[in-house]
Amino acid sequence: MISVEIEKDLKVYQGRQVLKIAQQFDTGSITQIYGPSGSGKTTFLKVIAGFIRPEKGTIKVDGTTWLDTASKIFLLPQKRMAGFVFQDYALFPNMTVRQHLEYATDDQPWIDKLLSIGKLETFIGHKPEYLSGGQQQRLAILRALATKPKILLMDEPFSALDPEMKSGLIAELKLVFKEIGTTVLIVTHNPQELEGIEDARVLVS
Amino acid sequence: MDLTPIWLTLKLATITTAMLLAVGLPIAWWLSKGRSFFKIILEAIITMPLVLPPSVLGFYLLIAFSPQHGLGKWLLHTFNIQFVFSFQGLVLASVIYSMPFMIGPIKSALQQLPVSLSQASYSLGKTKWQTFIHVLLPNIKPSLLTAIVLTFAHTLGEFGVVLMIGGNIPNVTRVASIAVYDSVEQMDYAAANVYSLILFSITLVMVIAVFIFNKYQLKSPLE
Numbered sequence: 001m002i003s004v005e006i007e008k009d010l011k012v013y014q015g016r017q018v019l020k021i022a023q024q025f026d027t028g029s030i031t032q033i034y035g036p037s038g039s040g041k042t043t044f045l046k047v048i049a050g051f052i053r054p055e056k057g058t059i060k061v062d063g064t065t066w067l068d069t070a071s072k073i074f075l076l077p078q079k080r081m082a083g084f085v086f087q088d089y090a091l092f093p094n095m096t097v098r099q100h101l102e103y104a105t106d107d108q109p110w111i112d113k114l115l116s117i118g119k120l121e122t123f124i125g126h127k128p129e130y131l132s133g134g135q136q137q138r139l140a141i142l143r144a145l146a147t148k149p150k151i152l153l154m155d156e157p158f159s160a161l162d163p164e165m166k167s168g169l170i171a172e173l174k175l176v177f178k179e180i181g182t183t184v185l186i187v188t189h190n191p192q193e194l195e196g197i198e199d200a201r202v203l204v205s
Numbered sequence: 206m207d208l209t210p211i212w213l214t215l216k217l218a219t220i221t222t223a224m225l226l227a228v229g230l231p232i233a234w235w236l237s238k239g240r241s242f243f244k245i246i247l248e249a250i251i252t253m254p255l256v257l258p259p260s261v262l263g264f265y266l267l268i269a270f271s272p273q274h275g276l277g278k279w280l281l282h283t284f285n286i287q288f289v290f291s292f293q294g295l296v297l298a299s300v301i302y303s304m305p306f307m308i309g310p311i312k313s314a315l316q317q318l319p320v321s322l323s324q325a326s327y328s329l330g331k332t333k334w335q336t337f338i339h340v341l342l343p344n345i346k347p348s349l350l351t352a353i354v355l356t357f358a359h360t361l362g363e364f365g366v367v368l369m370i371g372g373n374i375p376n377v378t379r380v381a382s383i384a385v386y387d388s389v390e391q392m393d394y395a396a397a398n399v400y401s402l403i404l405f406s407i408t409l410v411m412v413i414a415v416f417i418f419n420k421y422q423l424k425s426p427l428e
Contacts, residue, residue, distance in 0.1 A: 049324070049328055051327075076327070077324065077327040077328055078331065079330075080328075081328065081330045082328055084328040086324070086325060088319065088321055090324065092325070092326075092344070093344050094340070094343035094344050094346075103329065103331075103339065146329070147329055
């Protein structure tokens with residue numbers, strides 16, 4: 001069970017607004033986070049990952065406190081090890097496809113499985129700038145899964161994929177999520193994108 | 206023809222560059238992250254040698270490390286170290302004088318990297334140091350090389366600051382740039398020409414090598 005209750009000031013054009021979220025996520029569930037642009041969806045994911053500190057709040061993951069502003073507890077992102085798929089992919093320009101995964105894990109059979117899921121076996125020697133947008137996005141997803149994270153935070157993870165690739169990948173990812181028992185939060189601006197695969201929806205507004 | 210000034214210059218430039226690489230990398234990394242009043246002041250101080258006349262910097266170093274006064278006197282009596290009119294004095298002056306050439310390009314390159322690169326590495330459980338070594342540093346290679354070459358080349362060409370703190374002692378502080386000046390003063394244009402030509406050639410080869418390396422970096426599609 002993941003329990004999140006946070007308050008974070010957001011800087012917006014000509015003023016401020018407060019992002020307030022109190023939500024629980026069942027272990028192993030897939031939740032779609034949606035809402036208008038600028039509502040704080042990405043900030044919400046970054047707060048959970050530990051990249052941004054909220055003004056107030058608590059985050060508890062399977063009984064472990066990741067954040068408690070009242071008790072001044074703040075677990076570093078390196079300790080949380082939340083899988084994160086960035087909207088800009090954040091791939092390492094100096095690393096090839098395989099090196100991305102080897103940087104994250106030593107588990108070679110798991111790396112081979114991920115490469116097969118992402119259909120990137122034939123591109124293992126390529127660096128990101130020589131991959132297409134869709135291939136880059138798939139690599140970003142695979143890298144986030146490489147550590148078998150307890151929680152996977154995905155920011156617009158399927159935006160660059162064609163419909164056929166998207167549906168195939170989503171089906172395979174669902175099996176992987178189940179296998180590693182990860183709790184998944186997916187930010188998307190398109191609520192229809194994940195229709196049928198999500199267990200819950202959370203509106204951020 | 207005495208080539209000692211050339212060897213002394215190369216030794217000085219190598220030691221200065223190595224020391225600045227060791228000191229400059231962590232400072233540049235620290236300066237690249239966020240802004241604070243203290244960082245702004247420190248950055249301004251590091252940048253000063255770019256705009257300050259070398260003789261002014263040399264003068265203050267001469268006063269600060271003079272064995273007759275404060276710090277210089279204390280260093281001499283406590284550790285038996287004398288920076289004025291010695292090779293270690295040249296190294297100290299060169300490190301201070303060339304610092305902006307090492308730190309500037311590295312800091313700018315680190316600032317241009319998206320913050321999400323570090324965040325992605327942290328989310329994989331990597332420490333700040335592992336992230337710096339495996340993710341940040343390899344992605345600023347061209348700027349790093351530029352910084353190293355600029356520092357080395359700048360140290361080769363130092364004149365005012367090394368003359369002020371080191372003087373012109375043969376085999377100790379008489380570096381190539383001072384030897385050129387000295388030869389011209391003695392109307393020995395042939396020697397001045399040899400020293401100048403060697404300095405010019407070394408610098409040109411280094412700069413061309415950087416251009417070739419950076420061009421190759423941009424063209425490498427695979428490992």
